[in-house]
Amino acid sequence: MANGRVAGWWRAWRASTPPFAADHRPWTLPDQPFAMWQVWRDLLFAHWPVPPEMLRQTIPAGLDLDLFEGQAWVGVVPFRMSGIRLRGQPVAAPWLGAFPELNVRTYVTAPGGARAGVYFYSLDAGNPVAVALARRWYHLPYFFARMRVGERAGWIEYDSWRVHPGAARSRFRGRYRPLGEPYRAAPDSLEAWLTERYALYTADRQGRPLRGEIHHLPWPLQRAEAELQFGALTAQHGIVLPDRPPLLHFARRLDIVAWTLTPFG
Structure with a gap:
């Protein structure tokens, strides 16, 4: 049994490249080994178009706002995080376990x-x-929140209340569910x-832009419907969402690997 565990650790440590295809990526995989695995479950993408001028001053120097046909987009993304493990760990870290996560995002480039x-x-x-x-x-704006997630009658029910010391309070409540079969965009x-x-961007305390590479298979998207309630979650960043329904997509599961941050520019 002990020999089997040692062999498992050794195989996991030697796995320096992701065990899934990379031909769909817009650029090649990083040369260095990835740092960690994650599993994202029961994820909702809720997206709204916003004027680019609303966001340009909200992103760090050294990044360009990315636009689709001249339009910027803001996303609110609730999901369940699980399976976090460093490269070299054959099983997930028990002190992290599984927990809900909710992010507010936009899209940028180097x-x-x-x-x-x-x-x-x-x-x-x-x-x-x-x-x-x-x-x-990772120099990311993470905040601790009291969160509850469950599933009832096919709906994912989500409740998040930010209680991080010194942070502005915000509340997110809603429910969502997939519609139809999974497909690739x-x-x-x-x-x-x-x-x-396939990258995330942030800045360190000195304001230097940093990039973290990620990799995964193409998203298995499904159409979705949702009932969402939130106010300060986006408004506290100076983002005023349009008075229109969001563009919604659901994904049941996605396995990802991530690399450490690197400076650029």
Whole structure:
């Protein structure tokens, strides 16, 4: 039994490249080994178009706002995080476990339109250890929140109340469910532009832009319906959402790997 565990750890440690295809990526995989695995479950993409001028001053220097046909987009994304493990761990870290996460995001590139990715305005999470580690290691605006997620009659029911010390309070409540069968977004479609992102961007305390590469298979999207209630979650960032229904997509599960942050520019 002990020999089997050692062999499992050794195989996991040697797995320096993701065990799934990469030919769909817009650029090649990083040369260095990935840092961690994650599993995202029961995820909703809720997206709204907004004027680019509303967002340009809200992203760090050294990043360009990414636009689709001249339009910027803001996303609110609730999901369940699970399966977090460092490369070299054959099983998930027990002190992280599974927890809800909710992020507010827009879409950016490196200067000149290179390597389209995601910029996060906020990330609420139900695990204080994960929040502390992500703030320290990834320089991301994570906040601890009291969160409840369940499933009833096919609906994912979600409730999040931010209680992070010193942070502005915000509440998110809603429910959502998938409609129809999973599909892959067509290349060059708005759906692909919003979801097929393989980098995240942030800045360190000195304001230096940082990029973290991620990798996954193409999103198994489904149409969705949702009933959502939130106010300060986006307004506290100066974002005024249009008075129109969001564009909705659901994904039951996606396995991802992530690399450590690197400076650029």
